[in-house]
Amino acid sequence: MSNKSASPGNAKISIDKMKKDWKLEKGTEERSFACQCPSPGHDQYQNIDFFPSSDPEAEMQAVQRERKCKRRYYPDTRHLTYEGARMTCRKQGLELVKIDSEAENDQAVRVMNIRQKGRFAPALFDGSNWFWIGASDVLLEGRFIWEDRTACNYTNWGKGQPDNAHPLRGGQNYVSVYRGTKMWDDAHSFKTRSFLCYDSSVSLEEELQYGCNEQEEFVTQKPPKMFGLGKTRFFKLKFA
Structure with a gap:
């Protein structure tokens, strides 16, 4: 020097x-x-x-x-309730993710699988195997809407879902996604899950075009099976 x-x-x-x-x-x-x-x-x-x-x-x-890099999705692996996840996203100027197409659903699951490094907990309903998205029917039973109050025009429910199981315990009003099959399920408010925040100002196309610091990796762990939520599969992922 x-x-x-x-x-x-x-x-x-x-x-x-x-x-x-x-x-x-x-x-x-x-x-x-x-x-x-x-x-x-x-x-x-x-x-x-x-x-x-x-x-x-x-x-x-x-x-x-690096300056071209744009991020739409911000995964978080902490296990929080739906409300806790929603507030955590908002403190960062983000929202719980909104999914309007199969492509967005695929990318959301992919991002969460990358953050979890393709690992699945042995217990099916462990919070790390699922993640919250920003949809609920808490205002009107059976009518699921996003946090911005728009209708869920795209859905990817597992077989028999949503079923609002155990209504005497408050019902299942909040949507989470099983990483193993990309299928949706309604869940109770007291359940804890990992979650996915997103920046609505960045489109899916921009994230895919200007993805950040990715490298290819093979994952060989098979997720736990769940009846009604689709076929489990092996994953080939790109790790961030």
Whole structure:
């Protein structure tokens, strides 16, 4: 690192990574660098790591690739109730995911499987095998709507679902998805699940076109079987 002095008026600050000391420089020297982005849910950009300064052109290409990265889905593996999941999403400026097509349903399950690294808990109803989406019929039994109050025009119910089982316990008013088959089920409000938030300003097409930091990986674990929720299968996933 250069020890040349610079006048305060046009000085730039660099950091010695070994000594962690700050130094004033002219700003014409070649240095590695780091960028920072705001919190998730408010920005298209991802954190950019340190790059070697030996190839400035490669550095700039890497930066441009990262700046194109857009995220629609934000998976969370914590086990929360529907209301807890909804509030957690909103604190990030997001909402529980809305699914309007088979393609969106496929991508939502794919993103959750990536976050869970393709693993399934042995107990079928373990919260990690399921995730909340932003649909419920809490306002009118049998009429499922999204958090933005629009109708669920696309659904992917398992066989015999929704069934509003155990109405004396409050009924099953909230929708969760089984990762093993992509099928939907209605569930009680006190159940805890992982969940998927989303940024409605980013389309599915943009996420697919400008996906972030993905690498291909094979998953060989088979999920627990569940009667009525479709055929289980092996997954080939891309890990984030």
